[in-house]
Amino acid sequence: MYEHKSVLLNESIEGLAIKKSGIYVDATTGGGGHSYQILKRLDYAGHLYCFDQDEAAIEASKEHLQTLSLNNFTLIHSNFRFLKEKLEECNVKKVDGIIFDLGVSSFQLDEGSRGFSYNHDALLDMRMDQTQSLTAKEVINSYKEEDIANIIYKYGEEKYSRNIARNIVKERTKKEILTTHELVEIIKKSIPTKSKITGGHPAKRTFQALRIYVNDELGILSKTLEVAIKLLNSGGRVCVITFHSLEDRIVKEVFKKYTTEESRNRFMPIDLKKKDIQYNLITRKPIIPSTQEIENNNRAHSAKLRIIQKI
Numbered sequence: 059m060y061e062h063k064s065v066l067l068n069e070s071i072e073g074l075a076i077k078k079s080g081i082y083v084d085a086t087t088g089g090g091g092h093s094y095q096i097l098k099r100l101d102y103a104g105h106l107y108c109f110d111q112d113e114a115a116i117e118a119s120k121e122h123l124q125t126l127s128l129n130n131f132t133l134i135h136s137n138f139r140f141l142k143e144k145l146e147e148c149n150v151k152k153v154d155g156i157i158f159d160l161g162v163s164s165f166q167l168d169e170g171s172r173g174f175s176y177n178h179d180a181l182l183d184m185r186m187d188q189t190q191s192l193t194a195k196e197v198i199n200s201y202k203e204e205d206i207a208n209i210i211y212k213y214g215e216e217k218y219s220r221n222i223a224r225n226i227v228k229e230r231t232k233k234e235i236l237t238t239h240e241l242v243e244i245i246k247k248s249i250p251t252k253s254k255i256t257g258g259h260p261a262k263r264t265f266q267a268l269r270i271y272v273n274d275e276l277g278i279l280s281k282t283l284e285v286a287i288k289l290l291n292s293g294g295r296v297c298v299i300t301f302h303s304l305e306d307r308i309v310k311e312v313f314k315k316y317t318t319e320e321s322r323n324r325f326m327p328i329d330l331k332k333k334d335i336q337y338n339l340i341t342r343k344p345i346i347p348s349t350q351e352i353e354n355n356n357r358a359h360s361a362k363l364r365i366i367q368k369i
Protein backbone atom coordinates (compact mmCIF):
# COMPACT_ATOMS: atom_id res chain seq x y z
CA MET A 59 0.00 0.00 0.00
CA TYR A 60 1.53 3.33 -1.11
CA GLU A 61 1.02 5.83 1.68
CA HIS A 62 2.24 9.40 1.58
CA LYS A 63 0.69 12.59 2.96
CA SER A 64 1.37 15.37 0.46
CA VAL A 65 3.09 18.39 1.99
CA LEU A 66 1.99 22.01 1.37
CA LEU A 67 -0.62 20.63 -1.00
CA ASN A 68 -3.02 23.59 -1.16
CA GLU A 69 -0.25 26.16 -1.11
CA SER A 70 1.66 24.57 -3.99
CA ILE A 71 -1.42 23.91 -6.13
CA GLU A 72 -2.54 27.51 -5.63
CA GLY A 73 1.04 28.55 -6.32
CA LEU A 74 0.95 26.92 -9.74
CA ALA A 75 -1.96 29.22 -10.77
CA ILE A 76 -3.29 26.44 -13.00
CA LYS A 77 -4.88 27.24 -16.37
CA LYS A 78 -7.39 24.57 -17.20
CA SER A 79 -6.06 23.89 -20.70
CA GLY A 80 -2.43 24.17 -19.66
CA ILE A 81 0.47 21.74 -19.93
CA TYR A 82 1.94 20.80 -16.55
CA VAL A 83 4.71 18.63 -15.15
CA ASP A 84 4.93 16.91 -11.79
CA ALA A 85 8.66 16.17 -11.61
CA THR A 86 8.32 14.05 -8.44
CA THR A 87 4.99 12.28 -8.70
CA GLY A 88 5.39 9.87 -5.75
CA GLY A 89 1.92 8.64 -4.77
CA GLY A 90 0.33 11.23 -7.06
CA GLY A 91 -1.02 13.54 -4.35
CA HIS A 92 -0.04 16.76 -6.14
CA SER A 93 -0.66 15.23 -9.58
CA TYR A 94 -4.22 14.36 -8.62
CA GLN A 95 -5.00 17.93 -7.60
CA ILE A 96 -3.46 19.34 -10.77
CA LEU A 97 -5.43 16.90 -12.95
CA LYS A 98 -8.66 17.79 -11.19
CA ARG A 99 -8.17 21.35 -12.43
CA LEU A 100 -7.42 20.48 -16.07
CA ASP A 101 -9.89 20.04 -18.93
CA TYR A 102 -9.60 17.81 -22.03
CA ALA A 103 -7.09 20.15 -23.65
CA GLY A 104 -4.85 20.20 -20.60
CA HIS A 105 -2.21 17.56 -19.92
CA LEU A 106 0.02 16.49 -17.04
CA TYR A 107 3.40 14.76 -17.44
CA CYS A 108 4.30 12.81 -14.30
CA PHE A 109 7.94 11.93 -13.63
CA ASP A 110 9.35 9.64 -10.97
CA GLN A 111 12.55 7.63 -10.94
CA ASP A 112 10.98 5.03 -8.66
CA GLU A 113 9.04 2.32 -10.51
CA ALA A 114 6.90 1.66 -7.39
CA ALA A 115 5.80 5.33 -7.35
CA ILE A 116 4.89 5.21 -11.04
CA GLU A 117 2.75 2.11 -10.46
CA ALA A 118 1.03 3.57 -7.38
CA SER A 119 0.27 6.93 -8.98
CA LYS A 120 -1.07 5.23 -12.11
CA GLU A 121 -3.70 3.50 -10.02
CA HIS A 122 -4.55 6.70 -8.16
CA LEU A 123 -4.71 9.00 -11.19
CA GLN A 124 -6.72 6.59 -13.30
CA THR A 125 -9.63 7.16 -10.93
CA LEU A 126 -10.02 10.54 -12.63
CA SER A 127 -11.90 10.10 -15.87
CA LEU A 128 -10.17 12.34 -18.42
CA ASN A 129 -7.02 10.24 -18.71
CA ASN A 130 -5.05 13.34 -19.73
CA PHE A 131 -1.76 12.38 -18.11
CA THR A 132 1.44 10.62 -19.12
CA LEU A 133 3.61 8.71 -16.64
CA ILE A 134 7.34 8.87 -17.24
CA HIS A 135 9.64 6.55 -15.31
CA SER A 136 12.74 8.70 -15.33
CA ASN A 137 14.99 10.88 -13.28
CA PHE A 138 13.92 14.50 -13.68
CA ARG A 139 17.44 15.30 -14.84
CA PHE A 140 16.12 14.20 -18.25
CA LEU A 141 13.14 16.57 -18.05
CA LYS A 142 13.77 18.37 -21.33
CA GLU A 143 14.70 15.27 -23.33
CA LYS A 144 11.74 13.22 -22.10
CA LEU A 145 9.28 16.06 -22.76
CA GLU A 146 10.73 16.49 -26.25
CA GLU A 147 10.06 12.79 -26.88
CA CYS A 148 6.40 13.67 -26.18
CA ASN A 149 6.64 16.69 -28.54
CA VAL A 150 6.43 19.13 -25.62
CA LYS A 151 8.67 22.18 -25.92
CA LYS A 152 7.00 24.59 -23.46
CA VAL A 153 4.90 24.11 -20.33
CA ASP A 154 2.67 26.20 -18.06
CA GLY A 155 3.93 24.90 -14.75
CA ILE A 156 6.26 22.43 -13.07
CA ILE A 157 6.21 21.21 -9.50
CA PHE A 158 9.09 19.60 -7.62
CA ASP A 159 8.31 18.01 -4.23
CA LEU A 160 11.81 16.87 -3.42
CA GLY A 161 13.29 14.05 -1.38
CA VAL A 162 11.86 10.69 -0.42
CA SER A 163 8.23 9.73 0.04
CA SER A 164 6.87 8.24 3.26
CA PHE A 165 6.30 5.10 1.23
CA GLN A 166 10.02 4.83 0.45
CA LEU A 167 10.91 5.49 4.10
CA ASP A 168 8.36 3.03 5.46
CA GLU A 169 9.06 0.28 2.95
CA GLY A 170 11.67 -1.45 5.10
CA SER A 171 13.32 -3.22 2.19
CA ARG A 172 14.47 0.06 0.59
CA GLY A 173 17.03 0.77 3.30
CA PHE A 174 16.25 4.51 3.60
CA SER A 175 15.24 4.51 7.24
CA TYR A 176 17.19 4.05 10.45
CA ASN A 177 13.92 2.82 12.00
CA HIS A 178 13.70 -0.30 9.82
CA ASP A 179 16.36 -2.97 9.69
CA ALA A 180 17.09 -3.62 6.03
CA LEU A 181 19.93 -4.02 3.57
CA LEU A 182 21.84 -0.78 3.05
CA ASP A 183 20.36 0.22 -0.29
CA MET A 184 18.85 3.77 -0.46
CA ARG A 185 18.42 3.87 -4.23
CA MET A 186 15.30 5.72 -5.37
CA ASP A 187 15.84 4.27 -8.82
CA GLN A 188 16.35 0.57 -8.33
CA THR A 189 17.89 0.16 -11.76
CA GLN A 190 20.85 2.29 -10.63
CA SER A 191 23.96 0.35 -9.59
CA LEU A 192 25.41 2.48 -6.74
CA THR A 193 23.99 1.59 -3.31
CA ALA A 194 24.69 2.84 0.22
CA LYS A 195 26.29 -0.55 0.94
CA GLU A 196 28.93 0.10 -1.70
CA VAL A 197 29.70 3.57 -0.33
CA ILE A 198 30.00 2.28 3.25
CA ASN A 199 32.11 -0.77 2.39
CA SER A 200 34.38 0.44 -0.39
CA TYR A 201 34.90 4.22 -0.15
CA LYS A 202 37.99 5.68 1.54
CA GLU A 203 37.56 6.87 5.13
CA GLU A 204 38.17 10.47 4.11
CA ASP A 205 35.54 10.31 1.36
CA ILE A 206 32.93 8.81 3.70
CA ALA A 207 33.65 11.53 6.26
CA ASN A 208 33.31 14.23 3.61
CA ILE A 209 29.97 12.85 2.36
CA ILE A 210 28.57 12.71 5.90
CA TYR A 211 29.79 16.21 6.67
CA LYS A 212 28.78 17.84 3.38
CA TYR A 213 25.31 16.34 2.95
CA GLY A 214 24.41 15.67 6.59
CA GLU A 215 26.15 18.62 8.27
CA GLU A 216 27.15 16.04 10.90
CA LYS A 217 29.87 17.35 13.17
CA TYR A 218 31.00 13.85 14.20
CA SER A 219 31.51 12.79 10.58
CA ARG A 220 35.20 11.94 11.11
CA ASN A 221 34.45 9.70 14.13
CA ILE A 222 31.67 7.96 12.25
CA ALA A 223 33.82 7.36 9.15
CA ARG A 224 36.71 6.07 11.29
CA ASN A 225 34.44 3.59 13.07
CA ILE A 226 32.85 2.46 9.81
CA VAL A 227 36.26 1.63 8.38
CA LYS A 228 37.32 -0.10 11.62
CA GLU A 229 34.18 -2.27 11.69
CA ARG A 230 34.22 -3.18 8.01
CA THR A 231 37.72 -4.66 8.31
CA LYS A 232 36.18 -7.22 10.69
CA LYS A 233 33.03 -7.85 8.64
CA GLU A 234 31.17 -6.25 5.75
CA ILE A 235 28.52 -3.75 6.96
CA LEU A 236 25.29 -4.96 5.39
CA THR A 237 22.29 -3.54 7.19
CA THR A 238 20.83 -0.23 8.32
CA HIS A 239 20.86 -1.30 11.97
CA GLU A 240 24.52 -2.36 11.83
CA LEU A 241 25.26 1.15 10.59
CA VAL A 242 23.04 2.73 13.26
CA GLU A 243 25.02 0.90 15.98
CA ILE A 244 28.33 2.20 14.59
CA ILE A 245 26.94 5.76 14.43
CA LYS A 246 25.67 5.54 18.02
CA LYS A 247 29.15 4.50 19.19
CA SER A 248 30.70 7.46 17.35
CA ILE A 249 28.62 10.25 18.88
CA PRO A 250 29.13 11.53 22.44
CA THR A 251 26.25 10.80 24.84
CA LYS A 252 25.45 14.49 25.32
CA SER A 253 24.78 15.02 21.59
CA LYS A 254 22.78 11.82 21.41
CA ILE A 255 20.33 13.29 23.92
CA THR A 256 19.92 16.68 22.28
CA GLY A 257 20.50 16.22 18.56
CA GLY A 258 17.52 14.10 17.41
CA HIS A 259 18.09 10.51 16.28
CA PRO A 260 21.87 10.04 16.12
CA ALA A 261 21.67 8.38 12.68
CA LYS A 262 19.42 11.02 11.09
CA ARG A 263 22.12 13.20 9.58
CA THR A 264 24.29 10.31 8.35
CA PHE A 265 21.31 8.60 6.70
CA GLN A 266 20.27 11.86 5.04
CA ALA A 267 23.82 12.33 3.76
CA LEU A 268 24.08 8.84 2.31
CA ARG A 269 20.68 9.13 0.64
CA ILE A 270 21.56 12.48 -0.95
CA TYR A 271 24.89 11.11 -2.15
CA VAL A 272 23.61 7.77 -3.49
CA ASN A 273 20.84 9.51 -5.45
CA ASP A 274 22.96 12.54 -6.43
CA GLU A 275 20.07 14.68 -5.19
CA LEU A 276 21.89 17.99 -5.01
CA GLY A 277 24.19 17.51 -8.00
CA ILE A 278 21.33 17.59 -10.46
CA LEU A 279 19.06 20.08 -8.75
CA SER A 280 20.35 23.46 -9.87
CA LYS A 281 20.84 22.35 -13.49
CA THR A 282 17.34 20.85 -13.64
CA LEU A 283 15.77 23.94 -12.09
CA GLU A 284 17.37 26.09 -14.77
CA VAL A 285 16.05 23.75 -17.45
CA ALA A 286 12.58 23.90 -15.85
CA ILE A 287 12.60 27.71 -15.67
CA LYS A 288 13.51 27.94 -19.34
CA LEU A 289 10.69 25.58 -20.33
CA LEU A 290 8.01 27.97 -19.04
CA ASN A 291 5.45 29.69 -21.22
CA SER A 292 4.61 33.28 -20.37
CA GLY A 293 2.72 33.26 -17.04
CA GLY A 294 4.03 29.76 -16.27
CA ARG A 295 5.39 28.88 -12.84
CA VAL A 296 7.91 26.57 -11.19
CA CYS A 297 7.05 25.53 -7.60
CA VAL A 298 9.65 23.76 -5.48
CA ILE A 299 9.12 22.14 -2.07
CA THR A 300 12.34 21.38 -0.19
CA PHE A 301 12.98 19.55 3.07
CA HIS A 302 16.41 20.68 4.21
CA SER A 303 18.59 23.75 4.09
CA LEU A 304 21.02 22.36 1.50
CA GLU A 305 18.21 21.92 -1.05
CA ASP A 306 16.53 25.18 -0.16
CA ARG A 307 19.77 27.13 -0.60
CA ILE A 308 20.12 25.79 -4.15
CA VAL A 309 16.54 26.74 -5.06
CA LYS A 310 16.98 30.20 -3.56
CA GLU A 311 20.21 30.78 -5.51
CA VAL A 312 18.80 29.62 -8.85
CA PHE A 313 15.68 31.75 -8.45
CA LYS A 314 17.89 34.70 -7.51
CA LYS A 315 19.93 34.22 -10.67
CA TYR A 316 16.81 34.54 -12.84
CA THR A 317 15.30 37.54 -11.08
CA THR A 318 16.61 41.02 -10.36
CA GLU A 319 16.32 42.88 -7.07
CA GLU A 320 13.53 44.86 -8.69
CA SER A 321 11.65 41.78 -9.90
CA ARG A 322 11.95 40.20 -6.47
CA ASN A 323 9.95 43.09 -5.09
CA ARG A 324 6.43 41.71 -5.12
CA PHE A 325 4.96 45.07 -4.12
CA MET A 326 6.04 46.71 -7.37
CA PRO A 327 3.46 46.42 -10.16
CA ILE A 328 4.79 44.33 -13.07
CA ASP A 329 4.32 47.12 -15.65
CA LEU A 330 6.61 49.39 -13.64
CA LYS A 331 9.42 46.87 -13.75
CA LYS A 332 12.09 47.00 -16.42
CA LYS A 333 11.19 45.47 -19.80
CA ASP A 334 14.09 43.04 -19.81
CA ILE A 335 12.92 41.32 -16.65
CA GLN A 336 11.80 37.83 -17.63
CA TYR A 337 10.92 36.26 -14.29
CA ASN A 338 9.07 37.33 -11.21
CA LEU A 339 9.79 35.91 -7.76
CA ILE A 340 6.38 35.01 -6.32
CA THR A 341 7.77 34.05 -2.91
CA ARG A 342 10.23 36.60 -1.60
CA LYS A 343 10.19 34.52 1.59
CA PRO A 344 9.45 30.78 1.35
CA ILE A 345 5.97 29.53 2.23
CA ILE A 346 6.06 27.16 5.21
CA PRO A 347 3.42 24.72 6.51
CA SER A 348 0.87 25.80 9.11
CA THR A 349 1.29 24.54 12.67
CA GLN A 350 -1.76 22.38 12.05
CA GLU A 351 -0.14 20.69 9.05
CA ILE A 352 3.03 20.06 11.06
CA GLU A 353 0.95 18.58 13.90
CA ASN A 354 -0.75 16.23 11.43
CA ASN A 355 2.36 15.36 9.47
CA ASN A 356 5.74 15.51 11.15
CA ARG A 357 7.47 15.18 7.78
CA ALA A 358 6.20 18.68 6.93
CA HIS A 359 8.13 20.41 9.72
CA SER A 360 11.12 21.44 7.60
CA ALA A 361 9.27 22.02 4.31
CA LYS A 362 9.65 25.25 2.34
CA LEU A 363 7.92 26.25 -0.87
CA ARG A 364 9.43 28.70 -3.36
CA ILE A 365 7.79 29.87 -6.58
CA ILE A 366 9.07 31.68 -9.67
CA GLN A 367 6.98 32.89 -12.63
CA LYS A 368 7.85 33.67 -16.22
CA ILE A 369 6.48 37.12 -17.03
Ligand SMILES: C[S@@+](CC[C@H](N)C(=O)[O-])C[C@H]1O[C@@H](n2cnc3c(N)ncnc32)[C@H](O)[C@@H]1O
Pocket residue numbers: 062063064065085086087088089090091092093109110111112115136137138139159160161162163164186278
Ligand atom coordinates in the same frame (compact mmCIF):
# COMPACT_ATOMS: atom_id res chain seq x y z
C1 LIG B 1 8.24 13.65 -1.60
S1 LIG B 1 7.88 12.44 -2.79
C2 LIG B 1 6.64 13.15 -3.78
C3 LIG B 1 5.25 12.98 -3.26
C4 LIG B 1 4.15 13.50 -4.15
N1 LIG B 1 4.26 14.90 -4.41
C5 LIG B 1 2.77 13.19 -3.55
O1 LIG B 1 2.08 14.12 -3.16
O2 LIG B 1 2.41 12.02 -3.47
C6 LIG B 1 9.27 12.55 -3.82
C7 LIG B 1 9.25 11.60 -5.00
O3 LIG B 1 10.19 12.12 -5.93
C8 LIG B 1 10.94 11.09 -6.48
N2 LIG B 1 12.22 11.68 -6.87
C9 LIG B 1 13.15 12.23 -6.08
N3 LIG B 1 14.18 12.68 -6.81
C10 LIG B 1 13.87 12.42 -8.11
C11 LIG B 1 14.52 12.65 -9.34
N4 LIG B 1 15.72 13.22 -9.40
N5 LIG B 1 13.90 12.28 -10.48
C12 LIG B 1 12.68 11.69 -10.45
N6 LIG B 1 12.02 11.41 -9.30
C13 LIG B 1 12.60 11.78 -8.15
C14 LIG B 1 11.04 10.05 -5.38
O4 LIG B 1 11.24 8.77 -5.94
C15 LIG B 1 9.69 10.19 -4.68
O5 LIG B 1 8.76 9.27 -5.18
